[in-house]
């Protein structure tokens with residue numbers, strides 16, 4: 386097993402440069418932790434059964450972000466404007482507003498979609514105090530962003546203040562982004578759901594590739610903020626479009642063509658492998674920022690399955706805006722655990738319309754209803770298998786959700 390781990394990172398070190406180390410990190414954690422392998426398998430089963438119509442409802446959900454900026458050289462102490470430009474870049478790419486979407490080849494253009502996600506810098510910290518959503522710290526540890534190697538007793542220093550790092554804010558309620566020098570080890574990392582300890586959950590981007598920069602800057606050709614887009618894709622359970630190399634291993638997304646290996650630079654479409662033209666302009670490839678153009682409908686589904694099953698609290702996190710009655714969670718679920726019946730109390734204005742879903746651990750929708758205004762909905766669960774279920778309430782642009790445990794029926 387140790388050899389396997391060394392191999393995952395060793396292959397990284399031999400590449401001319403390592404673009405993204407997310408899948409190597411994933412492989413390392415899964416090799417060492419059986420319970421995380423089991424959790425990933427459960428998430429995959431959920432994802433494969435996730436109902437398309439749930440994710441194709443047009444909604445714009447907000448994900449709060451905290452940026453941990455650990456700098457050594459003053460040039461790495463990025464301005465607030467550069468950090469804001471990265472948030473803009475994420476919103477551009479996750480809402481299909483990237484200008485080069487118009488250059489997507491005709492055969493792939495119908496697959497391109499907005500993911501319906503809005504990112505914002507948190508305005509409230511975990512203790513409820515006002516915050517800019519940006520934490521700055523001058524680091525005394527060289528290359529602290531290189532979590533593959535800069536460790537003490539196996540713990541990556543980046544994530545632990547006592548080791549010179551910056552501690553994650555509650556990863557259930559915030560997307561943690563660490564901006565820290567990797568010294569050329571890689572451009573970025575995004576942690577896949579269920580694969581790492583909560584303290585290490587989030588993405589890393591080297592400061593040189595964070596934010597939108599001029600084309601004549603040293604950041605070129607990764608100067609348009611798309612490293613973070615790619616890493617948030619991993620954070621929401623997307624794999625590289627070539628899977629793990631070879632035509633046999635897929636990225637588990639149906640509408641991204643099989644692709645043998647990664648592409649770099651800016652290739653000209655069409656180039657084929659595995660019997661079909663490759664979607665090298667997908668955000669989950671390695672080409673230059675100017676040539677990364679799209680997420681697909683299948684990737685959108687996969688990301689929403691991951692949010693629903695593994696990261697649901699991000700959507701009801703209210704840390705981006707001051708408390709506002711419209712944005713507070715209107716859903717109360719009781720009893721929880723439940724045995725015979727679940728009661729769902731929805732507090733809302735009379736004109737508000739909601740769709741309500743109960744989703745099982747396999748991602749199947751087992752109950753659906755349309756609600757209007759304040760209402761109490763009771764669902765008979767005696768016929769359901771025991772286990773964890775997700776209640777999801779969708780109102781125009783916002784998703785609210787909660788978990789409920791259904792116990793075995795009493796006789």
Ligand SMILES: [Zn+2]
Nearest residue numbers: 405407615625
């Ligand atoms: Zn990657």
